[in-house]
Amino acid sequence: MSMADRDGLIWLDGEMVPWRDAKTHVLTHTLHYGLGCFEGVRAYSTPEGAAIFRLQDHTDRLFRSAHILNMKMPFSKEQLNEAQRIAVHENGLDEAYIRPMVFLGSEGMGLRADNLKVHVMVAAWSWPSYMSPEAKELGIKVRTSSYTRHHVNITMCKAKANGNYINSMLALNEAIASGCEEALLLDNEGYVAEGSGENIFIMRDGVLHTPELTSCLEGITRQTILDFAEELKIPVKERRITRDEIYIADEAFFTGTAAEVLPIRELDGRTIGAGKRGPVTEKLQTMYFDAVKGKLPERSSWLTTVG
Numbered sequence: 001m002s003m004a005d006r007d008g009l010i011w012l013d014g015e016m017v018p019w020r021d022a023k024t025h026v027l028t029h030t031l032h033y034g035l036g037c038f039e040g041v042r043a044y045s046t047p048e049g050a051a052i053f054r055l056q057d058h059t060d061r062l063f064r065s066a067h068i069l070n071m072k073m074p075f076s077k078e079q080l081n082e083a084q085r086i087a088v089h090e091n092g093l094d095e096a097y098i099r100p101m102v103f104l105g106s107e108g109m110g111l112r113a114d115n116l117k118v119h120v121m122v123a124a125w126s127w128p129s130y131m132s133p134e135a136k137e138l139g140i141k142v143r144t145s146s147y148t149r150h151h152v153n154i155t156m157c158k159a160k161a162n163g164n165y166i167n168s169m170l171a172l173n174e175a176i177a178s179g180c181e182e183a184l185l186l187d188n189e190g191y192v193a194e195g196s197g198e199n200i201f202i203m204r205d206g207v208l209h210t211p212e213l214t215s216c217l218e219g220i221t222r223q224t225i226l227d228f229a230e231e232l233k234i235p236v237k238e239r240r241i242t243r244d245e246i247y248i249a250d251e252a253f254f255t256g257t258a259a260e261v262l263p264i265r266e267l268d269g270r271t272i273g274a275g276k277r278g279p280v281t282e283k284l285q286t287m288y289f290d291a292v293k294g295k296l297p298e299r300s301s302w303l304t305t306v307g
Contacts, residue, residue, distance in 0.1 A: 039058045046294030210236070
């Protein structure tokens with residue numbers, strides 16, 4: 001089904017409009033130059049009804065991205081939180097993927113990007129799991145990409161910017177063409193950065209390791225896992241990691257709003273650990289799904305009910 005040809009409503013610049021009428025002109029500046037920012041947010045079915053996971057954290061990051069890109073937000077955080085809640089509710093969704101995006105209008109063209117109106121949209125729709133249910137247990141095959149992750153002074157890596165994801169798409173398509181399900185990108189010095197849209201963790205000798213936040217995005221699911229690791233008293237090291245360290249890790253997994261907590265069973269033809277989800281990954285994955293589905297009362301502050 002076409003993303004443009006659906007029933008439902010989309011929040012656009014402060015109003016709910018019919019899905020098929022949520023349009024913009026072909027000379028929209030962001031369409032041509034990629035300067036915009038977005039979030040990927042999920043709502044899950046809970047005993048209290050549909051609830052959005054870590055809504056405020058996602059909205060905060062969206063505003064940080066817009067600030068980094070020097071885009072003046074025309075709405076408040078409270079208005080964007082409400083827009084996301086309404087988008088899920090008005091489309092009658094029990095579970096949803098939510099896409100807020102900030103983009104520049106068609107008032108002008110050119111690299112100066114001056115005198116342009118900042119627009120904001122929020123759409124919500126049903127989107128199945130990023131990977132098959134089996135992948136959550138058996139893990140996925142990954143290859144190291146020939147594409148390098150952005151250098152910190154080439155683009156703004158702390159912004160979840162539209163144009164940054166050209167890099168991700170090239171890497172992912174290369175991985176899929178080689179028979180793998182995901183890509184691993186290295187930074188410009190050859191150290192592990194992240195997946196095409198995920199942060200990465202490895203377990204080795206009882207310690208959880210993850211790359212430091214240089215050229216990789218400050219993931220909200222990443223922070224969730226760090227919070228769980230602290231709760232479980234698992235030692236954590238944020239540091240530079242080499243590709244071959246992943247080959248010899250006891251466990252490895254990706255994290256992200258779309259990927260959730262996704263085991264890695266193989267990298268570059270090397271089996272990782274037992275070649276399937278490891279015990280620590282399973283524990284953290286279970287805690288994550290319990291949290292998003294409202295089964296952890298102590299984490300209820302992470303959930304914003306829709307109804």
